[in-house]
Amino acid sequence: MLTRKQYQLLVFIDARIQETGISPSFDEMKVALSLKSKSGIHRLIMALEERGFIRRLPHRARALEVLKRPDRMERDKYAAPSAAPAAAPAFRPSVVEGRKPAERAPLAGMIEAPLIGRVAAGVPILAESNIEAHLAFPAVMVRKGGPYYALRVKGDSMIDMGIRDGDVALISSSDTAETGDVVVALVGEEEATLKRFRRRGSGSIALEPANPAYETQIYRPEQVAIQGKLAGIFRAY
Structure with a gap:
């Protein structure tokens, strides 16, 4: 289960990527979630990444990819932040520069x-x-x-x-x-x-x-x- 802030940030990132093809900046996320510090956004991103909802793409600025969306229970429980545009009905993950990078296997033992x-x-x-x-x-x-x-x-x-x-x-x-x-x-x-x-x-x-x-x-x-x-x-x- 996601916390309210984790859910709100995931919805905001997904909506912004679908609207513009580019993930939002830390400052934009901070404003959307009414947080005082970017460190709070960093912790939320780390939590979403750990739970498999998003991943950060290497060697690119502002490069986040949404891998999955919350289940129905979480969608019903939480509302998206007011600063986030409405998410599109169909889920189509997008990344910076409008293309999905080649899959890269994790390095063994690293x-x-x-x-x-x-x-x-x-x-x-x-x-x-x-x-x-x-x-x-x-x-x-x-x-x-x-x-x-x-x-x-x-x-x-x-x-x-x-x-x-x-x-x-x-x-x-x-x-x-x-x-x-x-x-x-x-x-x-x-x-x-x-x-x-x-x-x-x-x-x-x-x-x-x-x-x-x-x-x-x-x-x-x-x-x-x-x-x-x-x-x-x-x-x-």
Whole structure:
């Protein structure tokens, strides 16, 4: 079963593709669902992809394909957002440039993940949700979890854990964390940072660097949204 927001986003994407042949931008989806941050759209897309309703097409901007529509129970339960145009009666999946790409078999023993912007390891930067590329990682080298996405590390605040500026961090999507986990945390719905997560009682959350040159950041629980847990670090030489 889909949540209301997942259903509304799926209907909006499907209607926009059928109308224009191009999937909507993250900003358009954010406005259609009345969300404050593009990170919420990213989580909804990851959930729809995990459930097999959509897929992201590699090496193309704004490239989403709708694979299936909700069942009748979900259609009856939820209404589409007012910003979404009415869906056509017949379901005809469309993709960017008006053609369906050739089917590509998954790589054996590999995990594929979209590379999404950059995450700060130091001073937080504005979260970016644009997909730069799709990457493949050896499954035997990755912590179990998923679905996955990848982020470029910027800064040196996690250097004592061997995480360097320019590394690619593979992240297992999750909205919860335990004390001691290295997480991607969205601070104030606008900025993302890679830090070690610790709870301090019920009143505060600490985001700890792994570099004595940086200070631990303390926030109220409502200021921090967990975006995922570190599953692996990859580096090019």
